[in-house]
Amino acid sequence: MRIWSLSPKYLDQKGLTALWRETLLAKKVLEGKTKGYRNHPQLNRFKNTPNPEDCINFYLKHIWEEAHNRGYNFDNTKFSPIEEINKIPVTRRQIEFESLHLLNKLKKRDPLRYKKFGNMVEIEVHPLFYLTEGDIEAWEKLD
Numbered sequence: 001m002r003i004w005s006l007s008p009k010y011l012d013q014k015g016l017t018a019l020w021r022e023t024l025l026a027k028k029v030l031e032g033k034t035k036g037y038r039n040h041p042q043l044n045r046f047k048n049t050p051n052p053e054d055c056i057n058f059y060l061k062h063i064w065e066e067a068h069n070r071g072y073n074f075d076n077t078k079f080s081p082i083e084e085i086n087k088i089p090v091t092r093r094q095i096e097f098e099s100l101h102l103l104n105k106l107k108k109r110d111p112l113r114y115k116k117f118g119n120m121v122e123i124e125v126h127p128l129f130y131l132t133e134g135d136i137e138a139w140e141k142l143d
Contacts (some may be wrong), residue, residue, distance in 0.1 A: 091134030
């Protein structure tokens with residue numbers, strides 16, 4: 001499971017669709033509606049907030065908006081549209097790690113998108129997060 005800290009605008013079709021599905025699964029985990037993935041490390045950043053379900057709904061809303069803007073038909077009844085939320089910190093090194101990871105995927109799967117975003121200097125984070133200084137997050141799986 002990868003719940004990107006990056007803005008969903010960088011993802012290709014396959015990546016955006018996978019993110020939607022994986023985040024819907026994460027939502028079920030946070031709601032206690034499934035037993036799988038309960039201890040997934042990426043969910044800790046949601047669990048450690050006062051309102052994990054609001055955070056995941058806010059996250060889904062922004063994925064849905066990106067998909068909608070591209071003409072994809074994601075079901076907006078799968079989440080509650082949260083308009084404002086206390087943002088979650090994410091470290092600069094985490095964003096750098098994720099952007100390199102994504103660029104490697106885009107290079108193979110979507111060369112045009114890779115070309116468009118391959119020279120990113122300032123990387124936009126998902127609206128749920130705000131950027132802080134620091135190393136790669138402890139929950140990240142380093143291969």
